[in-house]
Amino acid sequence: MSVTSIYERLADMNKAYLWHPFTQMKEYNNSDPLIIERGEGVMLYDIQGRAYYDGFSSVWLNVHGHNVPELNLAITDQLGRVAHSTLLGMANVPAIELAEKLVQITPEGLTKVFYSDSGATGVEIALKMAFQYWYNRGRRGKKTFITMNQAYHGDTIGAVSVGAIPLYHATFSPMLFSSHVIPYPYAYRQDGGAKSASEATLAALRNLLEEQADQIAALIVEPIVQGASGIVVMPQGCLREIAALCRRHEVLLIADEVATGFGRTGAMFACDLEGVSPDLMVVGKGLTGGYLPVAATLATDEVYDAFYADYGEQKTFFHGHSFTGNPLGCAVALASLKLMEERRMVQGVSTQASLVAKKLETLADWKHVGEVRQQGLMIGIELVQDKASRKAYDWTDRMGVRTSLRARELGMLTRPLGNVVVFIPPLASTEAELAAMTDILAKAIWDVTEGGWGA
Numbered sequence: 068m069s070v071t072s073i074y075e076r077l078a079d080m081n082k083a084y085l086w087h088p089f090t091q092m093k094e095y096n097n098s099d100p101l102i103i104e105r106g107e108g109v110m111l112y113d114i115q116g117r118a119y120y121d122g123f124s125s126v127w128l129n130v131h132g133h134n135v136p137e138l139n140l141a142i143t144d145q146l147g148r149v150a151h152s153t154l155l156g157m158a159n160v161p162a163i164e165l166a167e168k169l170v171q172i173t174p175e176g177l178t179k180v181f182y183s184d185s186g187a188t189g190v191e192i193a194l195k196m197a198f199q200y201w202y203n204r205g206r207r208g209k210k211t212f213i214t215m216n217q218a219y220h221g222d223t224i225g226a227v228s229v230g231a232i233p234l235y236h237a238t239f240s241p242m243l244f245s246s247h248v249i250p251y252p253y254a255y256r257q258d259g260g261a262k263s264a265s266e267a268t269l270a271a272l273r274n275l276l277e278e279q280a281d282q283i284a285a286l287i288v289e290p291i292v293q294g295a296s297g298i299v300v301m302p303q304g305c306l307r308e309i310a311a312l313c314r315r316h317e318v319l320l321i322a323d324e325v326a327t328g329f330g331r332t333g334a335m336f337a338c339d340l341e342g343v344s345p346d347l348m349v350v351g352k353g354l355t356g357g358y359l360p361v362a363a364t365l366a367t368d369e370v371y372d373a374f375y376a377d378y379g380e381q382k383t384f385f386h387g388h389s390f391t392g393n394p395l396g397c398a399v400a401l402a403s404l405k406l407m408e409e410r411r412m413v414q415g416v417s418t419q420a421s422l423v424a425k426k427l428e429t430l431a432d433w434k435h436v437g438e439v440r441q442q443g444l445m446i447g448i449e450l451v452q453d454k455a456s457r458k459a460y461d462w463t464d465r466m467g468v469r470t471s472l473r474a475r476e477l478g479m480l481t482r483p484l485g486n487v488v489v490f491i492p493p494l495a496s497t498e499a500e501l502a503a504m505t506d507i508l509a510k511a512i513w514d515v516t517e518g519g520w521g522a
């Protein structure tokens with residue numbers, strides 16, 4: 068069969084059988100689907116042989132690039148032993164070794180690792196642990212959660228209950244438990260900028276805690292960078308203040324590091340940037356280098372000890388998933404962390420980040436670029452209709468989508484968040500690759516905002 072007919076056959080089957088996430092299928096089915104066949108380094112190749120830079124790390128997961136010999140070997144080695152056995156009543160070698168490693172590299176005080184298989188399940192676990200922590204301690208009034216405006220913590224019902232993006236979450240509101248929502252410090256959209264955004268957040272949190280801390284189990288936050296809301300970077304010092312307020316009012320702090328973890332922000336974890344030690348921390352996405360679905364929820368001794376009792380006291384954490392502690396996933400996570408250390412990748416992020424910042428400097432002057440936001444190798448470029456008034460493009464203009472489509476045509480993959488163009492390259496990207504990717508990014512933005520491409 069010719070390449071064209073293979074493509075057409077797969078495209079038809081894709082249309083016939085697949086339902087894609089976060090996708091209006093009616094629209095998608097009217098487009099020519101991109102069908103990936105393989106990857107190599109920071110490149111992905113479609114089945115027609117076209118090459119694309121993976122400019123969003125396959126939705127923020129990828130660390131070392133694709134088809135990495137060391138990671139492949141870790142999986143095949145483990146596969147020769149056992150693909151999966153359970154953590155219900157027994158352990159396995161990679162799950163134990165990875166747990167030790169995670170405790171070593173995460174913020175001080177986190178000492179216990181509970182595995183799951185996605186960021187959302189990791190968040191569910193953190194929420195349930197926080198709730199039962201207070202329950203086990205006899206403080207049964209503490210049962211609600213605080214989240215932040217425009218927060219995203221995954222798509223299962225508990226995670227959606229602490230989500231605050233109306234487009235994704237409003238439909239399901241009758242299914243959800245209610246949470247307190249405080250403002251997220253979004254400096255660009257706050258008169259008075261970073262300082263007043265930060266103050267608004269902290270004032271709202273302080274008021275809420277002073278009135279209701281005895282009814283609140285935990286606050287959940289995407290530390291330093293709120294991802295899905297549009298790569299929004301917190302003003303300096305805000306996270307540290309949030310953590311201090313929670314501590315003072317006996318409310319647990321859950322750090323959702325699913326997007327920010329493993330070097331992405333320039334530190335191993337975003338919490339490290341401000342010396343914050345949460346009570347519970349969720350990691351996923353980059354944990355396995357972006358290879359396999361493993362997530363983990365880490366807890367302090369204090370949390371763990373509230374569950375640690377004679378069986379008859381009924382303090383057990385009754386939660387688990389079939390693939391908890393999957394050996395293949397844990398093995399590749401260990402190999403990924405080893406490579407990160409050997410190649411000093413976290414230390415390298417600041418150099419890479421400066422290069423990207425320099426390349427994107429000129430964009431800040433462009434008429435339709437409202438703000439270029441960056442923390443390490445997480446970059447979001449907010450496009451606006453009017454720079455002076457910060458007036459947003461109407462969603463029907465589809466500026467983010469059009470920019471991504473143009474970037475794809477120019478040889479780079481990414482996915483927008485509304486009017487925010489996202490650039491989250493694999494940590495392993497070389498300087499030349501970063502330069503090539505930022506060139507495509509800039510050209511795509513220019514062609515759409517100034518050239519009317521795709522209008």
Ligand SMILES: *Cc1c(COP(=O)(O)O)cnc(C)c1O
Pocket residue numbers: 184185186187188190219220221222289294295323324325326327351352
């Ligand atoms: C992606 C993400 C999640 C959800 O992770 P999944 O693996 O997609 O379930 C949770 N929190 C944050 C901050 C994320 O970016």
